Amino acid sequence: MSDASYRDAIFTTPLDRVASFSFDEQVVSCFPDMLRRSVPGYGQIIAMLGLMARAHLRPGARVYDLGCSLGAASMALAREMAPEDIEIEAIDLSAPMVERASRELAEAFPEHRINVNQADIRTLDYQPAGMIVVNFTLQFLPPEDRDAVIDKLYATLEPGGMLILSEKIISDDPVENAWLIERYHDFKRANGYSDLEISQKREALEDVMKPDSLNTHHARLARAGFVRSHTWLQYLNFASMVAFKAAD
Numbered sequence: 259m260s261d262a263s264y265r266d267a268i269f270t271t272p273l274d275r276v277a278s279f280s281f282d283e284q285v286v287s288c289f290p291d292m293l294r295r296s297v298p299g300y301g302q303i304i305a306m307l308g309l310m311a312r313a314h315l316r317p318g319a320r321v322y323d324l325g326c327s328l329g330a331a332s333m334a335l336a337r338e339m340a341p342e343d344i345e346i347e348a349i350d351l352s353a354p355m356v357e358r359a360s361r362e363l364a365e366a367f368p369e370h371r372i373n374v375n376q377a378d379i380r381t382l383d384y385q386p387a388g389m390i391v392v393n394f395t396l397q398f399l400p401p402e403d404r405d406a407v408i409d410k411l412y413a414t415l416e417p418g419g420m421l422i423l424s425e426k427i428i429s430d431d432p433v434e435n436a437w438l439i440e441r442y443h444d445f446k447r448a449n450g451y452s453d454l455e456i457s458q459k460r461e462a463l464e465d466v467m468k469p470d471s472l473n474t475h476h477a478r479l480a481r482a483g484f485v486r487s488h489t490w491l492q493y494l495n496f497a498s499m500v501a502f503k504a505a506d
């Protein structure tokens with residue numbers, strides 16, 4: 259497969275039956291364009307990851323990139339950190355994502371210690387880490403599995419460790435929620451998606467992606483043991499949170 263990135267045209271034609279969204283070859287081939295045009299704040303979040311690592315990571319510590327897709331977060335971390343200062347474990351369940359991410363990361367950062375593995379973040383055998391990035395991945399797990407994953411990530415972090423959790427969110431206030439979704443659809447239209455593409459994508463995601471509210475996320479983080487968590491970015495119905503484990 260070529261590494262070229264194509265324009266996302268997956269939902270441009272009317273479909274008799276819209277299949278559930280999955281991270282297959284078709285999505286892989288247009289994924290950077292899809293993220294850029296579909297996730298408000300995506301570029302800003304990625305750009306901050308290296309700076310967060312610089313500010314908080316113990317030199318040489320392990321960092322997990324969970325649901326790494328094509329490795330954009332790992333790339334941002336490697337760009338900012340010297341090879342001896344970071345060891346990256348990038349994990350994804352999708353074979354085509356892992357195949358392409360491992361090739362591109364090895365080409366771009368031959369000196370860095372970056373392992374890309376196909377695995378389920380719910381059952382992964384985690385090793386101690388200083389930082390964990392979960393960028394738009396938790397939302398794809400069944401809601402009943404999310405508490406246990408966050409508990410595992412808490413246990414994986416070293417004292418003083420940091421979790422970055424980015425997610426599509428809902429608002430607990432129905433009026434605010436409807437407004438955010440309407441403006442999000444405006445955002446997509448402004449980025450070249452048609453009404454048909456927007457509605458078919460929405461249908462495809464309905465059964466596979468169930469966003470939580472920020473309150474639910476922060477309550478889950480607190481319950482897991484994180485000493486503090488806050489939302490460091492919100493752009494429409496997309497947000498990124500940071501959570502810290504207490505230093506010993």
Ligand SMILES: C[S@@+](CC[C@H](N)C(=O)[O-])C[C@H]1O[C@@H](n2cnc3c(N)ncnc32)[C@H](O)[C@@H]1O
Nearest residue numbers: 281325327330350351352378379393394395398
């Ligand atoms: C929206 S994408 C993540 C984008 C990526 N983190 C970035 O910043 O560019 C969600 C990814 O999570 C992966 N994923 C979904 N469920 C997973 C699971 N249980 N274990 C590992 N990866 C999973 C998908 O294959 C997909 O590549």
Ligand SMILES: O=C(O)C(=O)C[C@]1(C(=O)O)C=C[C@@H](O)C=C1
Nearest residue numbers: 292293296297394426459460463
């Ligand atoms: O297009 C949407 O409606 C989205 O929610 C965007 C979103 C995401 O939030 O992860 C959904 C699926 C793809 O992984 C890329 C982006």
